[in-house]
Amino acid sequence: MSTPATASQTAGPYWHMIDFPEWADLLRAGGPNDGVQGDRITLTGRITDGDGAPCVDAMVEIWQAGPDGAYDAGFFGFGRCATDTDGEFRFTTLKPGAVPGLGNATQAPHILVTIFARGLMQHVVTRAYFAGEKLNDQDPVLNLVDPARRGTLIAQPAGAGAWRLDIRLQGEGETVFLDI
Secondary structure: OOOOOOOOOOOOOOHHHOOOHHHHEOOOOOOOOOOOOOOEEEEEEEEEOOOOOEOOOOEEEEEEOOOOOOOOOOOOOEEEEEOOOOOEEEEEEEOOOOEEOOOOOEEOOEEEEEEEOOOOOOOEEEEEEEOOOHHHHHOOOHHHOOOOOHHHHEEEEOOOOEEEOOEEOOOOOOOOOOOO
């Protein structure tokens, strides 16, 4: 006797069980980065689906190096937040420094962005680089991306200390996602 196939499940939307809004502020008073020095930034964006509709029930996680480019030197670089009713996310953090890569390569300052959302069987991962960063031209990961699509990974200035990276999950203008 064969076992009947079970329905597949997508991730979420169970974010309310793991959403701690304070985690979106990596610089919060009393938090693990309280007192760490660096350039304070806000990273915002909007997540949309293939039809351009906002993903109002996504969970966004970030992971980044500290201002000195190290992952283990006193800066806790993990954050998490749910998208709001417009599909928007917002993180307060410090601008990461350049990160050593393989060999003598140097990776441009960037923030790793992971998205969990309804309809995704597995999370997707991308990076937020910073427009105008001189090391972008040399970044070994960014240079693997088709130049016509590279802009989907570049956060744009949105005011003093503010950066914006909108993320399209599929369709025209789809963000480049990394196979990790």
